[in-house]
Amino acid sequence: MPIINTNILIIGAGPAGTSAALFLAQHGVSSTIVDKAVFPRDKICGDALSGKVVEVLNKLNVDYVEELTSHKQFLGSWGVTFVAPNGQSLRIPFKSSKTEIKKAPGFIAKRIDFDNWLFEKAKANPLIETLEGCEIRKFERITDGITAYSTNGTQITAKLIIACDGAYSTFAKDIAGLQTEPAHNCFGLRAYYKNVSGLDAQNFIELHFIKDILPGYFWIFPLPDGYANVGIGMRADKMSAQKINLKKSFERLVSEHPSIRQRFENARLQGDVKLFGLPLGSKKRKISGNNYLLCGDAAQLIDPFTGEGIGNAMMSGMYAAHQAVLCLAQSNFSENFNQQYNTALYNRLWSELLLSYRMQQLVNYPSLFNFVVHKANANALLRETISCMFEDLDMRARLKNPLFYLKLLFS
Ligand SMILES: Cc1cc2nc3c(=O)[nH]c(=O)nc-3n(C[C@H](O)[C@H](O)[C@H](O)COP(=O)(O)OP(=O)(O)OC[C@H]3O[C@@H](n4cnc5c(N)ncnc54)[C@H](O)[C@@H]3O)c2cc1C
Missing domain, CATH: 3.30.9.100 (D-Amino Acid Oxidase; Chain A, domain 2)
Incomplete structure (x- = not known):
């Protein structure tokens, strides 16, 4: 029975886990990452990689996006078409005409390809130990950490666990006590x-x-x-x-x-x-505790309007890596200390998540949706405004203001 001792164990090699491992390595910190699957593996998803994914990839390595652009399994995407409940459609480019762009702002790629591409980067990194076909099902708290037990008999003891095991996370349920609502x-x-x-x-x-x-x-x-x-x-x-x-x-x-x-x-x-x-990330959760941090779907961070979760998963991996570096530097893995991870991550994501939650509620009114699409098709300035909303959160905030609709009515 293999017994492993490591400072940092990452469970799950999806976008959250792999990003966490790669950002740790960027800080010169080693980690062990395990996944129950053997890669390449499928993940049920819409396969759309938004501008936020591009943003995080650029922070990892400026050459990564260049690589994606020339990869035949990745398709550049330039915008979104909304089709309102009455069937009228509205075509919105991801960037406003004011921004000069040479590269596609987003990509679409089957997750079997994207996740494998990213995980290959981790496998090639000497600071990252990877274990595939290793399903973690049981945990035990010990004096200065947590021991994780896999179904194939591997036993891994870590000072800090970064749980990135997805929407049905065993760790989030059993150790962090998160519920699915x-x-x-x-x-x-x-x-x-x-x-x-x-x-x-x-x-x-x-x-x-x-x-x-x-x-x-x-x-x-x-x-x-x-x-x-x-x-x-x-x-x-x-x-x-x-x-x-x-x-x-x-x-x-x-x-x-x-x-x-x-x-x-x-x-x-x-x-x-x-x-x-x-x-969905429409509610704040407790995403850390003694000796652990939760990331991605395990931390319930999916955008409640668009359903986008890959970007937030990678972003949380980046923040978790930063927190893990602080934990190691100060030999402090306590709940109190890890609270700064919750604060930092929600500072970055919460206004966006909350706005998307409001937009999810607005979409419940089909006639309002029909009205905005109708007006936008007739009004180039409004289309431009919506386009800007993909770049600028303050612009998006206008959508929840009743005055916005009043002005539209008389425009
Ligand atoms: C139908 C659907 C459509 C979606 N469309 C989009 C979209 O178009 N764009 C977008 O951005 N987001 C989309 N999402 C959301 C997106 O798929 C997730 O937010 C994203 O995959 C989260 O990444 P993650 O790394 O947290 O988890 P995951 O990608 O789920 O990775 C978790 C990893 O953990 C492993 N694992 C699980 N349990 C264990 C265990 N016990 N032991 C070891 N390993 C384990 C899994 O094998 C997996 O590799 C969609 C989701 C669904 C369901």
């Missing part, structure tokens, strides 16, 4: 198709807000090699209240919805349709 949790279903017609020439991602599934949406995201990632997401409490079967709703939309159906007439489903949870 239906009003702050979403379910998403993902399918891969080939040959979906009408995909955007600039690889804009498409979000279709359909009345029956509000405040969730149906999405179509283009991928390399003629693939598209197609899915549907909805808040868990709304699903139970309306007795929605997500798979049936998905099949109905693809085969019957007036404007969506025709896009799938010649499309072929590739593999299975799969469902997974999205723990």
